[in-house]
Amino acid sequence: MxxxxxxPRALSYYQFYPLYKTFFEELGAxxxxxxxxxxxxLDQGVKICVDEAxxxxxxxxxxxxxxxxxxxxxxxxxxxxxxxxxxxCPKFGGLPDMVRNTIDGLPEIIDVEINLRKRSKNxxxxxxxxxxxFTNNKKKIRAALNKAMKIYRDYCTHMQEGALASDILDKKFxxxxxxxxxxxxxxxxxxxxxxxxxFINMDTVNKLRKENVNIITIDMIDDDVIxxxxxxxxKSMFWYFGRKAVGGVMDIIKREDIDGxxxxxxxxxxVDSFICDMVQRRVxxxxxxxxxxxxxxxxxxxxxxxxxxxxxxxMIKWRKKDESYIPAHG
Amino acid sequence: MKxxxxxxxxxxxxxxxMLDDLGVDYIIPQFNNKKALELGxxxxxxxxxxxxxxxxxxxxxxxxxGADTILITGGCGPCRFGYYCEMHKEILRDIxxxxxxxxxxxxxxxxxxxxxxxxxxASGLNxxxxxxxxxxxxxxxxxxxxLEKMTYKVRPREINKGETDRIYKVFRSKVLNTxxxxxxxxxIKDTGKKLLxxxxxxxxxxxxxxxxxxxxxxxxxxxSFNIDIKLGNMGVExxxxxxxxxxxxxxxxxxxxxxxxxxxxVDAAKPYLxxxxxxxxxxxxxxxxxxxxxxxxxxxxxxxxxCMPEIVAQSILPNIEKDYGIPILTLIIDxxxxxxxxxxxxxxxxxLLEKRRERKTVGEENLLYGN
Numbered sequence: 001m002x003x004x005x006x007x008p009r010a011l012s013y014y015q016f017y018p019l020y021k022t023f024f025e026e027l028g029a030x031x032x033x034x035x036x037x038x039x040x041x042l043d044q045g046v047k048i049c050v051d052e053a054x055x056x057x058x059x060x061x062x063x064x065x066x067x068x069x070x071x072x073x074x075x076x077x078x079x080x081x082x083x084x085x086x087x088x089c090p091k092f093g094g095l096p097d098m099v100r101n102t103i104d105g106l107p108e109i110i111d112v113e114i115n116l117r118k119r120s121k122n123x124x125x126x127x128x129x130x131x132x133x134f135t136n137n138k139k140k141i142r143a144a145l146n147k148a149m150k151i152y153r154d155y156c157t158h159m160q161e162g163a164l165a166s167d168i169l170d171k172k173f174x175x176x177x178x179x180x181x182x183x184x185x186x187x188x189x190x191x192x193x194x195x196x197x198x199f200i201n202m203d204t205v206n207k208l209r210k211e212n213v214n215i216i217t218i219d220m221i222d223d224d225v226i227x228x229x230x231x232x233x234x235k236s237m238f239w240y241f242g243r244k245a246v247g248g249v250m251d252i253i254k255r256e257d258i259d260g261x262x263x264x265x266x267x268x269x270x271v272d273s274f275i276c277d278m279v280q281r282r283v284x285x286x287x288x289x290x291x292x293x294x295x296x297x298x299x300x301x302x303x304x305x306x307x308x309x310x311x312x313x314x315m316i317k318w319r320k321k322d323e324s325y326i327p328a329h330g
Numbered sequence: 331m332k333x334x335x336x337x338x339x340x341x342x343x344x345x346x347x348m349l350d351d352l353g354v355d356y357i358i359p360q361f362n363n364k365k366a367l368e369l370g371x372x373x374x375x376x377x378x379x380x381x382x383x384x385x386x387x388x389x390x391x392x393x394x395x396g397a398d399t400i401l402i403t404g405g406c407g408p409c410r411f412g413y414y415c416e417m418h419k420e421i422l423r424d425i426x427x428x429x430x431x432x433x434x435x436x437x438x439x440x441x442x443x444x445x446x447x448x449x450x451x452a453s454g455l456n457x458x459x460x461x462x463x464x465x466x467x468x469x470x471x472x473x474x475x476x477l478e479k480m481t482y483k484v485r486p487r488e489i490n491k492g493e494t495d496r497i498y499k500v501f502r503s504k505v506l507n508t509x510x511x512x513x514x515x516x517x518i519k520d521t522g523k524k525l526l527x528x529x530x531x532x533x534x535x536x537x538x539x540x541x542x543x544x545x546x547x548x549x550x551x552x553x554s555f556n557i558d559i560k561l562g563n564m565g566v567e568x569x570x571x572x573x574x575x576x577x578x579x580x581x582x583x584x585x586x587x588x589x590x591x592x593x594x595x596v597d598a599a600k601p602y603l604x605x606x607x608x609x610x611x612x613x614x615x616x617x618x619x620x621x622x623x624x625x626x627x628x629x630x631x632x633x634x635x636x637c638m639p640e641i642v643a644q645s646i647l648p649n650i651e652k653d654y655g656i657p658i659l660t661l662i663i664d665x666x667x668x669x670x671x672x673x674x675x676x677x678x679x680x681x682l683l684e685k686r687r688e689r690k691t692v693g694e695e696n697l698l699y700g701n
Contacts, residue, residue: 050645052635052662078605085438087408093607094642101602101646113605235416236439238407265377270410270638273377274417281420 002030003134006071006107008063009034011056011092012079014165014192019152020075023127026144027134032071034063037199039300041066046298048102054268055297056193057091057098059200064099064106073133074099074109077126081117086240089271159219164205166196183214184316185257189245189279190264191272192219200296201264202305211313216258218248225251242275249279253286260290260316267297290316331355331450333432334397336385337362339549340474340502341574345401347470347511351463352452357397358506359388362552366391371665373421380553380634380664381546382414386421393427401451404435409609409639466511468583471575473518477501478558480525482569485562486536489529495559497524536567537628537683540621542614544633544640545572547663554632555669557661557676564680569626571595571617572610595620602646609639615646622654627683629656635664657682 005024007013013020013033021031035041037059045062067074076099079092091098096111112129116122124145131141158168166172186208188195195201195217208215218226230237230247237243252258261283265272276293283291292312294305333356335345342358349356360366366387373390374383389400405412415433422429432447433440449455452463485494501521508517539561547553548570561568584591595616596606603615618629631647633640644660651658659679661672 050641052641052644054636054641057641080605080607085406087608090408090608090611090638091642093408093605094603094611094639097603098642098645101649111604233416234419234439235404235413235433235437238412242413268377268636270377270379270636273375273379273636274410274413277375277378277417278420281424 002028003073004032004071005029005110006032006034006067006074008060008067008074008076009036010060010063010197011095011193012077014169014196016152017169018155019148022151023130023144023148024075026147027131027141029134032067034066037063037197039199042199042298050098050102052268053091053098054270055200055266056191056269057095058298059193059197060095061099061102064103068103068106071107074107076109076111077130078111078113078115080113080115081240082114083116083240084120085117085236086238086243087117088240089269156219159217160222162220164196164215164217165192165219166198166205169196183212184259184313185216186213186259186313186316187216187218187249187252187261188264189218189249189261191241191266191269194264194266194296201294202300202302204262204264204294204305204309207306207309208313211310213313216252218244221248221251239271239275241271242278245275246278246282249282253283253289258289259320260292260312262312263291263293265293265295267295290319331399331430332357332397333399333401333451334359334389334392335401336381336388337550337552338381338546339551339574340478341549343474343505343514344467344471344574344578346505347514348463348467350510350514351466354451357392357395359392359395359397362388362550367665373425374417377636378417379410379637381411381550382417383665384550384553385414386418389418389422389429390427393422393429397429399430399432401432401434404433404437406435406437407608411609464583468575468578470511470514470518471578473515475573475575477518477522477525478573479569480522482558482562482567484525484528484530485559486565486567487530487532487534489531491563493528494525494562497521497528534565536565537680537687538567538569538626539628539630539680539683540617540624540626541568541570541630541632542572542617542621543610543631543643544614544637545577545610547632547634548572549574553634553663554661555667555672557630557632560673560676561680564677566680569621571620572613598623602650603643607639607642609637611639611643614640614643615650618647618650618656618658619654622650622656626656627687628679629658630679631658631660633660633662635662657686 007017007020024031041062042059044065045058045060048065049058049061064074076096078096079088081087096109100106100109110130110133112126114126127145128138128141131144135141155168159165205215226244226247229250230243232250233246237246263276263279265276280291283289290312294308333349333354337359346358362384367384369390370383370387374386400418402415404415415431419431436444452460481494481498488494501517505514505517508514541548551558558568580591595613598619599612599616603612606612614631621629631644647658
């Protein structure tokens with residue numbers, strides 16, 4: 001019988017889904033992804049998860065609830081580190097334990113640790129451990145991982161070329177247009193699971209696109225550029241996302257064609273609380289790029305969100321139109 | 331150069347002993363106070379954790395007294411504490427307090443800088459002098475922690491209520507005028523003797539509560555609203571496994587020298603939390619299990635709002651509660667926490683533990699009330 005692997009559509013999904021999917025499918029498993037986030041999924045997560053957790057982690061619990069009776073295995077790896085000398089966040093490292101101690105009646109959890117902090121080659125160790133559930137053939141596992149890595153690299157390249165992860169994952173290639181004239185270049189910074197989840201950010205991406213905005217994300221900036229900028233920090237950043245965001249912003253503030261920056265943070269996110277502050281300080285000291293912070297939580301007043309986004313865009317547009325206009329009447 | 335450092339419970343005694351021995355000019359910030367927290371809250375990011383805010387307040391208050399250099403420790407994640415040094419530097423610079431930050435840590439980038447800083451602090455790189463200072467400082471740290479532990483034992487048993495508090499309070503302020511590790515050690519010894527002389531009710535069997543959680547809020551009595559003293563005066567013996575000396579010995583010295591560390595908590599935590607995830611989550615989970623096995627009556631977890639590792643621990647604790655049948659109370663602290671609400675919860679928890687113990691010893695059918 002084909003084994004069904006459940007992958008919650010939350011947290012690392014937005015960054016690694018193509019890799020996960022290819023890897024498991026190459027090993028002959030069937031991949032089941034939870035539905036797109038909905039009110040019901042979020043409510044379930046909020047209800048079961050510990051109150052103090054951040055929104056994305058609560059949401060993750062909701063997706064696990066959705067999947068738990070539909071699959072043979074749940075794939076919740078212990079993602080301690082995905083890059084050398086860096087961590088993701090303590091909650092990623094403790095995620096399988098959090099889920100296991102919170103939700104009853106779970107199927108078996110694949111909670112293999114992925115820790116590339118000391119050595120990026122450790123990925124093979126983790127892959128053999130995960131693959132061992134399906135086959136004893138090491139060669140097959142290695143081939144599956146290599147193919148998955150290739151797909152993942154393509155995915156990254158695709159994003160660097162200007163596609164958003166949500167477009168690729170939802171297969172909406174039609175919306176990736178060539179840059180039109182008079183589009184506003186707005187940088188959208190935030191954890192992948194905040195900026196690409198349409199439900200929790202209340203469809204910010206489409207709202208911006210309707211306003212004729214060209215969205216730029218940190219994923220579109222070349223890694224070497226980010227690293228060169230991050231190198232200027234007095235102390236190396238030890239969060240993967242932190243390095244990308246701060247390094248990316250240091251590059252962005254040197255550019256001339258940026259009209260505005262939106263930082264989307266999740267309430268209760270420890271990493272965001274520091275990174276947002278560092279990003280903001282750098283943007284403010286660099287000059288006059290408009291900057292706004294939008295904090296997401298489980299409340300859902302969409303009108304408030306719309307007002308802030310519209311006001312931000314309007315302000316940028318007026319600024320472009322009127323800034324050099326000096327009225328004749330003084 | 332006038333050095334200052336952040337407050338965390340009794341760490342100021344340890345830092346003072348070290349700086350005295352090194353002959354460095356320093357300023358101890360005012361004990362943690364409301365003003366410091368208000369200053370910190372004003373300038374720090376809104377969702378930053380409480381220790382960052384209080385520390386920032388400490389530095390600003392020390393600056394006003396003339397300090398120009400900050401001495402703190404660092405870390406390499408994933409807990410936010412590791413980036414405190416940089417955050418402090420940026421915030422203080424932007425609000426116009428020009429202070430130099432010395433971070434005592436070893437990273438890839440800072441080796442040369444660290445040696446320069448040590449040279450500057452220790453006026454030279456005399457290995458004998460540096461080793462002696464480290465040994466003396468560690469000893470002071472250990473003695474301070476033992477003294478505190480002694481108060482935990484004496485306080486619930488004292489016959490004249492308030493005696494321990496009086497002696498301890500005098501010690502905490504007297505130490506500010508005592509210079510050098512030798513004199514400080516002597517003062518600690520004398521205080522210890524005084525504590526032993528207090529008249530105690532030897533037959534009294536206090537309730538036992540283990541305190542676990544994030545290191546700053548458990549150690550620092552200001553941020554935990556003096557939880558250890560309050561519980562002690564309610565007739566409860568408390569214990570706290572995470573201490574400053576433990577941190578210096580286990581995490582700094584033994585790690586640097588690759589000595590075998592006391593890792594009982596890791597084994598205890600294993601069934602619930604399989605890996606180190608930063609901060610003190612593993613200690614929290616592991617020590618909770620150890621306390622439960624030690625027949626403690628209850629556990630209190632304390633952490634600052636949005637603390638990432640402790641949130642993971644908190645979501646695991648209910649299962650330990652169930653498995654070992656031990657009540658666990660979680661207290662979350664931020665700048666808005668009100669003392670009255672906090673006390674109500676604490677009293678209710680102690681009442682609950684007392685009733686539980688009564689039921690165990692008297693037997694359920696002998697109670698006059700209940701269903």
